[in-house]
Amino acid sequence: MVSLIYSAICSIDGYVADEQGNFDWAVPDAQVHSFVNELERGVGTYLLGRKMYETMIPWEAMAHGGLHGSSVSGGSSVPEEFAGIEAATVEFAEIWGGIDKVVYSTTLTEVSTARTTIVRDFDADAVRALQSEAVQDISIGGPTVAACAFAAGLVDECRLFLCPVSVGGGLRALPEGRLDLQLLEEQTFDGGVIYLRYAVR
Numbered sequence: 001m002v003s004l005i006y007s008a009i010c011s012i013d014g015y016v017a018d019e020q021g022n023f024d025w026a027v028p029d030a031q032v033h034s035f036v037n038e039l040e041r042g043v044g045t046y047l048l049g050r051k052m053y054e055t056m057i058p059w060e061a062m063a064h065g066g067l068h069g070s071s072v073s074g075g076s077s078v079p080e081e082f083a084g085i086e087a088a089t090v091e092f093a094e095i096w097g098g099i100d101k102v103v104y105s106t107t108l109t110e111v112s113t114a115r116t117t118i119v120r121d122f123d124a125d126a127v128r129a130l131q132s133e134a135v136q137d138i139s140i141g142g143p144t145v146a147a148c149a150f151a152a153g154l155v156d157e158c159r160l161f162l163c164p165v166s167v168g169g170g171l172r173a174l175p176e177g178r179l180d181l182q183l184l185e186e187q188t189f190d191g192g193v194i195y196l197r198y199a200v201r
Helices: 030-040 050-056 058-063 087-097 124-133 143-151
Strands: 004-011 015-017 043-049 100-104 116-119 137-141 157-163 181-188 194-200
Touching (some): 004 143, 030 087, 030 157, 043 050, 043 143, 050 058, 137 143
Parallel strands (some): 004 137, 043 100, 043 137
Antiparallel strands (some): 004 015, 157 194
């Protein structure tokens, strides 16, 4: 069975956004972005809360703005309209465009991205069925919907990118309550970001 993975970029004190909803401090540099891209290549489906989905929508324009069929590796040129954009950013847009998306929302009536389905409520049994049929890992994004998955015992791995900033409050990356984890991997990046990969016990 494939893994259900929760990933988040958060402050050192554990928040994905501060009390004003800001997360500009979480924008990854090229080194971190390239690392994230390699992780995302193994993902076949994103499970997203509404806010996370809306945050990610701009990637769609880049993914379908002439990038498909182009390459940012091997010396190939980036399309002219994306000149000056980091190669890792362009690469992530291509990855995003090729992944199925499930958005959990009681308010959205339509989507503005391809390969996207709206689901009204988080159904643990439906996610288990998706896991049993999937051939690639499933990534869950957004701490609110992820909390439902944690509560149902569905999350297999937790991948956190800790930014060198403390924001003092806001939207927590992890649900309240005890969570037992086993460290599987760690890496430090030049800009001070620390990647921690855990198995959820």
